[in-house]
Amino acid sequence: MADGNLSPIDPTRSLRPAPHNLDAEQALIGAILVDNQVTSRIGDMLKPVHFYDPVHGRIYDTISRMIQKGTLADGITLHAKFSQDGALKDIGGAAYLATLVDAAADPAAATDYAKLIFDLAIRRDLIRIGSEMMAEASEHEDGMEGGAGLIEATEKKLYNLAETGQLNQGFKSFAASLAATIDITAAAFKRDGKLIGVPTGLHEIDRMLGGLHKSDLLILAGRPSMGKTALATNIAFNAAKRFRREAKPNGSYTTVDGAVVAFYSLEMSAEQLTMRLLADYTGIGSDRMRRGDLNKQEYAKLREAAIDLQSLPLYIDDTGGLSIAALAARARRLQRQHGLDLIVVDYLQLVTTGSSSRRSENRVQEVSEITQGLKALAKELQVPVIALSQLSRQVENREDKRPQLADLRESGSIEQDSDVVMFVYRHAYYLERQEPKPGTTEHFQWQEEVSEMRNIAEIIIGKQRHGPIGKIRLGFQAELTKFTNLDSSGRFESLD
Numbered sequence: 153m154a155d156g157n158l159s160p161i162d163p164t165r166s167l168r169p170a171p172h173n174l175d176a177e178q179a180l181i182g183a184i185l186v187d188n189q190v191t192s193r194i195g196d197m198l199k200p201v202h203f204y205d206p207v208h209g210r211i212y213d214t215i216s217r218m219i220q221k222g223t224l225a226d227g228i229t230l231h232a233k234f235s236q237d238g239a240l241k242d243i244g245g246a247a248y249l250a251t252l253v254d255a256a257a258d259p260a261a262a263t264d265y266a267k268l269i270f271d272l273a274i275r276r277d278l279i280r281i282g283s284e285m286m287a288e289a290s291e292h293e294d295g296m297e298g299g300a301g302l303i304e305a306t307e308k309k310l311y312n313l314a315e316t317g318q319l320n321q322g323f324k325s326f327a328a329s330l331a332a333t334i335d336i337t338a339a340a341f342k343r344d345g346k347l348i349g350v351p352t353g354l355h356e357i358d359r360m361l362g363g364l365h366k367s368d369l370l371i372l373a374g375r376p377s378m379g380k381t382a383l384a385t386n387i388a389f390n391a392a393k394r395f396r397r398e399a400k401p402n403g404s405y406t407t408v409d410g411a412v413v414a415f416y417s418l419e420m421s422a423e424q425l426t427m428r429l430l431a432d433y434t435g436i437g438s439d440r441m442r443r444g445d446l447n448k449q450e451y452a453k454l455r456e457a458a459i460d461l462q463s464l465p466l467y468i469d470d471t472g473g474l475s476i477a478a479l480a481a482r483a484r485r486l487q488r489q490h491g492l493d494l495i496v497v498d499y500l501q502l503v504t505t506g507s508s509s510r511r512s513e514n515r516v517q518e519v520s521e522i523t524q525g526l527k528a529l530a531k532e533l534q535v536p537v538i539a540l541s542q543l544s545r546q547v548e549n550r551e552d553k554r555p556q557l558a559d560l561r562e563s564g565s566i567e568q569d570s571d572v573v574m575f576v577y578r579h580a581y582y583l584e585r586q587e588p589k590p591g592t593t594e595h596f597q598w599q600e601e602v603s604e605m606r607n608i609a610e611i612i613i614g615k616q617r618h619g620p621i622g623k624i625r626l627g628f629q630a631e632l633t634k635f636t637n638l639d640s641s642g643r644f645e646s647l648d
Contacts, residue, residue, distance in 0.1 A: 172204035182256025202273035353390025364536035374576035382633040411493030418502035476525040499540035520565035573615040
């Protein structure tokens, strides 16, 4: 038999009481009975479930309901309330109510007692989550979630626990919201372009959208080969290059320009995506990099670019078939570890629900669940989410190939849940496939039109919840898979 001293399990651990402080609970309830205004200072941080003693939770719930109705809550009215309900004996009778009043803390210190009670409740929840995780991890029955699924489920529980009980939850006064808005606008006024949202680096898009706004879900859609991934990559790269943060008085940091970016590349590998970014930065085509068709100067330029860009706050996850739950869990983790200001998902139709029960249902329901999850994630993390989306083939059947909202696959859910819908359209793509017979007048005209349109792209804003819709012209350099600004004459501008 193994030496008991070497056992990793402490047999007395299960006998230890959960963390609690009954004196603090009595002192807080007593303080509320003495001064009902204490509840307004506590706000909605405490719930009855946060009390260790169920009797205290029941009394606190009754007091809260009485105060919400405008009724005085003290020892006498509480005694009458429980007597009327026939529950006076259940809470210890009149003697226990008197004990609570006698144990009352100074109302000025009541908030400190509330924080202590809440902290102990959090500790008990942590113990519960840990116990559930151990029990579930020990199960090996068929149909049970795998280890990765348990990690995601536990991480979600922990994140939800971390987000509960904050004093700033619930309603905000207009004065508080107004002050926060003025602070954001003041910080944005110092930026180039005077944007409130995350800058894309493409001036016309920034002008139309005002940047990418917190909690917004933006859909970037187009037919294959239109440049959806290229545009999303350019936006992510431009935002990450401009990233700058400042320290706040409390020691935390806030982003004042640019963004920390999470890029979920469900179709391309991280290496392919990075190659595109290097092409954007250096002006050396990614196809030439793949072939190794470089001279010494270009190779040296690539090495220097790698050194310049290695600290870029751009994080790429190229896991294929990622579920919406796993995507959200990884975004939360990144925000805790490094901060997070922008999420890009390439692309929507490759995200899964991760639920076997959804497999038999139609795709519209599945996409609806995914778009709702992305919108909820944007609001939860307070960051903009750009999700790329494919368009249906019906675009190809029209004479005018410019996409419309109805062309979105599963358009009902995508259009409904999004705040902004943008389409990428390059007329040259279709022109190049309509070449007339060489040597004819039509062929000469065709060459001129292709030459004129080859480096021009349109961004069509088909929906914007808080702003105008319309068309934007951008430059497009196919060899670099790069979108650029155009000057007044239609020439490329630098993004720097």
